[in-house]
Amino acid sequence: MNNLLLVVLLIFITFASSTPMRRQDTHLKQCEGTFPNEITSYGFKPYPIIVGQLVTNHVTGKVTVPVEEGATVKHSIYYNNQLRLEHTEDFCSFIVIPSGHTCPVTSQNFDYTVNIMAKSTPNDPKNVVLDFFTRTLITNPDGRNLTCIEQYVKYSFP
Ligand SMILES: *[C@@H]1O[C@H](CO)[C@@H](O)[C@H](O)[C@H]1NC(C)=O
Numbered sequence: 001m002n003n004l005l006l007v008v009l010l011i012f013i014t015f016a017s018s019t020p021m022r023r024q025d026t027h028l029k030q031c032e033g034t035f036p037n038e039i040t041s042y043g044f045k046p047y048p049i050i051v052g053q054l055v056t057n058h059v060t061g062k063v064t065v066p067v068e069e070g071a072t073v074k075h076s077i078y079y080n081n082q083l084r085l086e087h088t089e090d091f092c093s094f095i096v097i098p099s100g101h102t103c104p105v106t107s108q109n110f111d112y113t114v115n116i117m118a119k120s121t122p123n124d125p126k127n128v129v130l131d132f133f134t135r136t137l138i139t140n141p142d143g144r145n146l147t148c149i150e151q152y153v154k155y156s157f158p
Helices: 091-096
Strands: 012-015 038-045 054-062 072-079 082-090 109-117 128-139 145-157
Touching (some): 038 145, 072 091, 082 091, 091 109
Antiparallel strands (some): 012 109, 038 054, 054 109, 072 082, 072 128, 128 145
């Protein structure tokens, strides 16, 4: 069981132009609590995500409190209620700039498309699609949590 260690090393590669994506039911919802900036959709292509391949992430939302330079995005990935992986990235250099925008993010509505590598590890399972519970938290440098979403994301291990 503990060989089921998923590492999704998020490496942005290129800015991808916006392509329409079929809506996926990942049961996207806001975390408990109050967060000023809402994410209204979060799509992946291909879906399920194929481990070892690039995945195009398409995220839309609304900004009420500006996202400042130095904001972080923290991903937590759970399987069977156990935390499997957690990592934190610089939100601006990881998501905003590769999507063709700049920080601070002050525009009311945002629509980002970014390609990220779903990196495999030697410990990954084979020939299986697994549904992971994920939490994504965006926090300003002053410590204020701006956005938090939870969703189930399917990863296909070839
Ligand atoms: C931000 O969210 C994290 C994770 O839920 C929490 O531990 C932290 O206390 C929150 N920070 C603030 C300032 O609310």
